[in-house]
Amino acid sequence: MKIKKVGVMAITALALMASVSACKNKEKIAERERPADEVLVNVYCSGEDYFSNSKFFRANSVGESMDQSTSKKKAMSNAKADLASAIQTTIKGTIDNYVNSTEVNNVEQLEERFEGLTREVINQELVGTKTICEKVTKTSSGNYKTYIAIELSGDEMVSKMNERLSKDEILKVDYDYEKFKKTFEEEMKKLENR
Incomplete structure (x- = not known):
């Protein structure tokens, strides 16, 4: 029974790490696509x-x-x-x-x-x-x-x-x-x- 719980927890932890890694990769790709002479501007009250x-x-x-x-x-x-x-x-x-x-x-x-x-x-x-x-x-x-x-x-x-x-x-x-x-x-x- 304990082995099953540990297995489920390990799979959950791996899934979380994979999703965080995927988000960081997307941010890095988006950052690379941005022209070097431009800065992203966050505009309040928009979107x-x-x-x-x-x-x-x-x-x-x-x-x-x-x-x-x-x-x-x-x-x-x-x-x-x-x-x-x-x-x-x-x-x-x-x-x-x-x-x-x-x-x-x-x-x-x-x-x-x-x-x-x-x-x-x-x-x-x-x-x-x-x-x-x-x-x-x-x-x-x-x-x-x-x-x-x-x-x-x-x-x-x-x-x-x-x-x-x-x-x-x-x-x-x-x-x-x-x-x-x-x-x-x-x-x-x-x-x-x-």
Whole structure:
């Protein structure tokens, strides 16, 4: 019985050593592939955890200034601009696909009204963004650097758009919320593949 336990422990230890060795080899290979005149930079509040997905629009940015508050304002402003751009692209795709799949005679007028109303909603909703990561550093030159990541719920966005679109007298005639929401969700899924 003791021999069996020792055997299992030995196999486990060998497996652990092999996996650690494999990780170190991968790091060495990656290090060799890096050009000699370049240094890997780790950027706070960025990476896979901060990408947009089927549930959230996300954006991140960096701001630098001699003043800490100004560095945060720069980072937030840039992140919101990136977020608005991502939302606008998704909404544009949603509207195009929704309107094209709807049999309506006044397609051009319908698209214009959708786009105008959704622009209003986007501008209002950007105020409600949630900060999901914030790091502040001080550079060797004495400047402050703020790294920030923000997000906005796709469900909240489509809900607010529905609220606004269903109040429009012209759109109300041809507007189908379930169809619009389905089209929106399909566009949100595309964010995961980017």
